[in-house]
Amino acid sequence: MSRPNTLVSALAAMLLGIAATSSLGDTTADPIRTALAAPDRTADDRARDERDHAAAVLTFIGVKPGMVVADLFAGGGYYSELIGHIVGSKGKVYLYNNAGYAAYAAKPLAERQQSGRLQNVAVIDKEVGDIGIAPNSVDLVLMSMSYHDIYFKEDKWSVDPAAFFADVHAMLKKGGTLVVIDHAAAPGTGSSAAQNLHRIDEAFARKDIESRGFKFVGALDALKNPADDHTKIVFDPSVRGHTDRFIDKFVRE
Numbered sequence: 499m500s501r502p503n504t505l506v507s508a509l510a511a512m513l514l515g516i517a518a519t520s521s522l523g524d525t526t527a528d529p530i531r532t533a534l535a536a537p538d539r540t541a542d543d544r545a546r547d548e549r550d551h552a553a554a555v556l557t558f559i560g561v562k563p564g565m566v567v568a569d570l571f572a573g574g575g576y577y578s579e580l581i582g583h584i585v586g587s588k589g590k591v592y593l594y595n596n597a598g599y600a601a602y603a604a605k606p607l608a609e610r611q612q613s614g615r616l617q618n619v620a621v622i623d624k625e626v627g628d629i630g631i632a633p634n635s636v637d638l639v640l641m642s643m644s645y646h647d648i649y650f651k652e653d654k655w656s657v658d659p660a661a662f663f664a665d666v667h668a669m670l671k672k673g674g675t676l677v678v679i680d681h682a683a684a685p686g687t688g689s690s691a692a693q694n695l696h697r698i699d700e701a702f703a704r705k706d707i708e709s710r711g712f713k714f715v716g717a718l719d720a721l722k723n724p725a726d727d728h729t730k731i732v733f734d735p736s737v738r739g740h741t742d743r744f745i746d747k748f749v750r751e
Contacts, residue, residue: 574606
């Protein structure tokens with residue numbers, strides 16, 4: 499009589515082990531690595547992953563499955579594509595450009611759209627003050643290499659910083675996250691380098707953003723480059739793609 503009981507016990511133990519292994523696999527799956535490894539991604543984007551330490555940046559940002567994310571002034575949608583994979587079908591990404599950004603990024607963005615790589619992504623082309631994202635609906639806002647453009651002015655480009663941050667504050671849930679990645683300017687230059695160099699002083703950025711209802715909670719140094727002397731425009735071939743960049747995280751108060 500003991501042999502059948504022993505067999506049943508052994509089978510039960512084996513099934514429990516399989517279930518535990520399966521469960522462990524589900525909980526330890528890394529959606530960021532899965533997104534980066536998506537087979538339909540381009541060689542250029544994979545090269546940028548390496549250059550811009552995308553895995554570390556996305557981990558620091560804190561994007562997770564099911565989140566609602568706004569990628570503001572998203573340009574061609576590099577981060578929107580990755581984040582769309584990460585948030586999955588239960589999440590959503592708003593890829594936002596105004597007219598100026600939409601024109602500048604028209605070709606790469608169209609290629610992403612036509613290839614079907616923008617999963618779980620809604621594209622918004624509107625002006626600041628009329629973005630149209632529902633209040634208190636967003637978990638995370640990302641601004642990648644675009645914050646300085648709020649302080650850049652020319653005939654066909656002008657953004658009101660107060661109106662812009664009013665939009666950001668309204669769309670974010672209380673306690674939601676704002677992450678700013680940008681090209682660093684020389685300390686003490688404030689917003690002045692935005693005009694000619696497309697850079698901005700990190701200390702100015704932190705003070706400015708905190709004055710608009712956000713609290714600074716941390717920084718990532720993955721894109722710091724002490725070899726960049728901050729005197730060159732970011733499009734200069736000697737620094738393009740390798741500028742000294744800061745990554746600052748804030749929460750909405």
